Amino acid sequence: MWEQRVEIKGPYHFELALDRLANDPLNHVDIPERTVKVPIYEPEPEVAIVKAVGTVEEPVFIISGRHAETKANVIKQIYHIFQWNIGLHAISDHFYQTSLKSIFETHRGTPIVQDFSLYSCLVKCIVHQQLNMKFAQTLTERFVHTFGFEMDGVWFYPSPEKTAELTVEVLRGLQFSQRKAEYLIGLSQLIASGEIRLTELAEKTDEDILNTLVKVRGVGPWTVQNFLLFGLGRANLFPKADIGIQNAIKKLFQLDAKPTHDEMDDFSREWEPYLSYASLYLWRSIETKD
Template sequence: MYVLQLEPVHPYSFAATTRRLAHFEKTAYRFREGFFYRTLHLKERPVAVGIGWDGGQILVQVEEELSEAEVQCLKGMIRRMFSLDVDLAPFYEQMKKEPRLAPIVESRRGLHFVLDPTLYECLIKTIISQQLNLAFAATLIQRLIERAGSKVPFREEALPVFPTPSQVARLEYEDLQRLQFNRRKAEYVIDISRKIVDGGLDLEGMKTLPDQLVTDQLVSLRGVGRWTAECLLLFGMGRPDLLPAADIGLRNALKKAYGLDRQPTESDVRRWGENWTPWRSYATFYLWDSLSGA
């Protein structure tokens, strides 16, 4: 077994950061004996990886031999996915000046974003989730994985591998319709996959672009609106200063936090959010989390 220890920038709460994985990411992660298991593409192959916590460090376990290139790839992926290099101390200091938000932020101290391993996985899952409740979206995502993806044997079970663009590109629209995708969503998922395979869309190349340019390029794609682009920036790239001011969940959380008798407008959110820069993504994330009651 290969074991990797990774030190995060503190304050860091593994329990708070991974709580959402157990409740909302069951298509990707399996929780077993204190470890979250999922498959990751390391260079040329998918590998089952366990992520846990011990003595203030992330523990990463892989029950097979890895090349040095795969080890370096794994280190980089886990550090990025679990936001291990994000220093939230300045965010906490800044939020002390926001009396309505300070208790929400302080009670979630150490909560970080968990990012999807690839922008492709994030984008496809977000497109599937558009205008659906969480349960049915998870069902459709699971069906796509089973139809187009593969599995990696792991102990007494097989862990699912999220499909690659080429695997999804080979599907026909009717394949997804038979899984209860509506026609338009089937077209969005398959057409974007084909565009990536054909070289017309370079998602990974967007990582170096500023937020607005990423948004502009994404919304030019059929099936991608501003909400989807913002989700990719947040949960695919971990951009720290994004404010999805039109989001209903954020506005509901602010209504509760500010004790309002009405939902704030988008312009209200943008005005208040000026005081949260350059940490508007984390302010938004903590407010979203406050709706869960945790």
């Protein structure tokens, strides 16, 4: 076993990050212990443990793992997943001068936490399309529990190679729709064959990624925006078609009806270049009783 102490610049509210992670039943989160177990997919599967030992204003973490030879890689991935290289202080200061001041004060230091792998992010995006959250999570759990694997109490998504070999009928047995099963298998086949290389795609611009992925059957702009935000951590994404964001804006600004896209454009101009954080905090504002 190895351990590494990490100090970052505050604010960084790890408990609020864990609270969001705990919404996904596949995540291994212990909020009282301020701990999360993270599946590391590359180069070989292993589990890292991240524990907070500091405060919101002075964040300190202990990362631990089993294999000393992969320590550097694990730490690099943890930094990316939890966005420890992003200074939230400057972002908070920006929003304190905008119409989102109140929710940024309430949820101060909430980071954008990335999905644990690019492939699992795309899988979730496809599964969650046009489903309510509860059933989408149930369907994702069934998929992972049936075709993925467990290590140290943590579930790993199956590889794209394994999913590519599945049949539509098998996924239909888990209550996937015909089309959703076809979409998931088709995407996985493109990744498994190397036609789509996610690590290379991650180096491209938002526009290039959009143009590449929307050519895939079953992948539309909403899926790509979520992939850019929660897979790659791009800072300036604002999915206007998202019902949650529409509801949050309606509530915050006491509108009689959900905002139109033009109204959302008007509201969001002052939030740039951090629209992804505006999106996150708007979601957060309707996820809690605050």
